[in-house]
C-alpha cells in the first residue's frame with residue numbers, strides 16, 4: 432500500500448493532485464464525468480470582486496506541446512460565486528476546496544478573501560497575483576516584490592485561512608518574489624501561472640489571439656515550471672504547490688522531487704477531461720515501481736545539499 | 737458528453753478540399769443534430785471540433801474541410817485508424833421550435849450538420865426545404881444526399897455555375913412564406929441570413945476557437961443578449977433573438 436496523502440499548511444489532502452484554476456470552472460462540467468471526491472482538492476476559476484466578461488474572441492491558440500489562452504479572467508464575480516457556486520460545490524465535492532482569488536487593487540484582494548472567511552469548505556486561499564494593478568499603471572502585482580508583499584500582508588490581515596500566493600513566471604528572478612511573499616507572511620506558494628507568449632497567423636499576418644498575447648501552458652512548459660519550483664524550494668521554507676505542464680503521474684512525482692508538496696494540473700484537463708482521474712489512478716503504481724511508500728516524503732527529494 | 741474511441745471505416749473525397757469520413761463507435765452521447773465532436777489528433781495538443789453530419793447507434797459521419805494542418809492530417813488517415821473522441825458536445829438544433837415554414841440554410845462546409853437535421857425532420861414526416869450556397873459548381877457536395885431525403889433543394893453559387901447566381905439569402909428571399917431558419921455557415925452568411933426581414937425566428941450555428949469543447953475553460957464564450965455564452969456548451973446553436981454581431 433502506498434500512502435498518497437500530503438499536507439499543505441496543515442490541510443490534509445488525500446492525494447497531491449489538484450485541478451488548476453481556470454481549467455476546471457467550479458467543478459460542474461467534470462462532475463458529470465466522474466466523482467470529484469477522488470481529487471486531493473480543486474482550485475476554482477479565478478474569482479474577482481465584480482463579474483468579468485473577459486477578452487474578445489479569439490481567446491485560444493495552439494502550439495506544439497501546448498496552448499495559449501487570453502480568457503481574461505471571465506468569472507461571475509465573488510458574490511455570485513458565493514450564492515450560486517459554493518452551495519453546488521458542496522453537492523459534488525466534499526473535500527477541501529482551494530479558492531483562487533484575483534484582484535486589481537490591494538483592497539480588492541483583501542475584500543474578496545474576507546468574503547470567503549465563512550465558507551467552511553474553502554480551506555486554502557490561492558491568491559493570483561498575475562493581475563494588473565490598476566493603481567500602478569497596470570503593472571502586474573506578481574512582477575514587483577513590494578507589490579506582491581503588500582497583497583500578501585493585506586490578505587493575511589483579512590483571513591484566518593492559509594494563504595498561498597500564486598506566482599507568475601514572467602519575471603527575471605522568481606525567488607525574489609517568493610521570498611517577498613514568505614517574508615510578508617504567506618503560508619505557501621503556488622507556481623507557475625502561464626508564460627506570456629503569442630502566435631501570428633501566416634495568412635492574415637495578424638496575431639491569432641485578439642488580445643495579441645496569451646498565457647502559454649501545457650506539457651511544453653513543464654521543464655520551465657520544474658526549474659522554478661526547484662529554485663523556489665531552495666529559497667523558501669513554506670510549502671509549494673507545483674504547477675505547469677503536468678500531464679502524467681510521472682510528471683507529478685518529478686514535480687514533487689523538485690520541491691512541490693502538492694501538484695496542480697491545468698491544460699491537461701482540457702485535452703483529456705479525465706486527466707486528473709487517470710493521474711490519481713496511476714500514482715500508486717508509479718510509486719510502487721519507484722519503491723515509494725509515503726508519497727509526501729518525495730517533496731524536495733532531488734535536492735541533495 | 738462521452739469520451740470514447742471511434743474507428744475510421746471509410747473516407748470519400750467529395751470536392752477538392754472536402755471529405756466525408758465514416759467512423760464506427762458508440763454514439764450514445766449524441767442527442768440532437770447540430771451537436772459536435774472534439775477529435776484528438778496525434779501530435780496536436782488541442783482537439784478539433786467537427787459538427788456531426790449524421791449518426792446511427794454505432795456509426796458517425798463527419799464532413800471535413802481541409803482548413804489547416806490538423807484537418808489536412810485528419811482526412812488522410814487510413815481506414816482502421818482509431819481516434820480518441822469527445823462526442824455529444826453542445827446543445828444541437830431544437831426541432832420543436834421549427835414550425836411549418838422552416839427552411840434549412842447552409843453555406844460551404846456549414847451544410848454538414850444540416851444533413852443530420854434534415855434526415856430527422858424527414859423521418860418525422862416533413863422533409864424540409866434546404867437552401868445551400870457554394871462558391872462555384874465544382875465546390876458543391878451532398879446534393880444527392882439531401883435530395884434522397886425528399887428535401888426540396890435550392891442551390892446558389894456565387895458565379896451562377898449552378899442554380900441561382902448569388903447567395904443563399906437570394907434563395908430564401910424567393911420563398912417569402914419561409915419565416916424560420918435553421919442555419920450553419922461562414923459568419924458573413926449567418927449575418928446576411930439574420931438580417932432577412934421575412935424571418936420571425938431561427939437557430940444559428942456558430943464556431944469559435946476552443947480550449948476544451950465541454951464548457952470548462954471559457955475560451956469560446958461570446959456576448960449574447962442573454963449574457964456571455966459558451967459556444968461549446970450553451971451553443972453552438974444560438975437563438976436568432978439573442979445574437980449580437
Ligand SMILES: Cc1cc2nc3c(=O)[nH]c(=O)nc-3n(C[C@H](O)[C@H](O)[C@H](O)COP(=O)(O)OP(=O)(O)OC[C@H]3O[C@@H](n4cnc5c(N)ncnc54)[C@H](O)[C@@H]3O)c2cc1C
Pocket residue numbers: 492493772782783784785786787788799800801802803804805806807808845848849942943944945946972
Ligand atoms: C462547433 C464547430 C463545428 C465545426 N464543424 C466543422 C465541420 O463539420 N467540418 C469542418 O471541416 N470544420 C468544422 N469546424 C471547423 C474546424 O474545427 C476547423 O477547421 C479546424 O479546427 C481547423 O483545424 P486545423 O488544424 O486544420 O487548422 P489550424 O489553423 O492549424 O488550427 C489551429 C487551431 O485553430 C483552431 N481553429 C482553426 N480554425 C477554426 C475554426 N474555423 N473554428 C474553430 N477552431 C478553429 C483549431 O481547432 C486549432 O486549435 C467546426 C468548428 C466548430 C467550432
Ligand SMILES: Cc1cc2nc3c(=O)[nH]c(=O)nc-3n(C[C@H](O)[C@H](O)[C@H](O)COP(=O)(O)O)c2cc1C
Pocket residue numbers: 451452453454476477478500502504531559597623624625647648649650652674675676677695696697698699947953955
Ligand atoms: C484556459 C486557462 C485559464 C486559466 N485561468 C486561470 C485563472 O483564472 N487564475 C489562475 O490563477 N490561473 C489560471 N490559469 C493558469 C493555470 O491555473 C496554470 O497555472 C497554468 O495553466 C500552468 O499549468 P498547466 O501547464 O498545467 O496548464 C489558466 C490556465 C488556462 C489554460
Ligand code: FES
Pocket residue numbers: 945946947948949950951952953954955956957966967968969
Ligand atoms: S471551449 Fe472551453 S468553455 Fe468552450
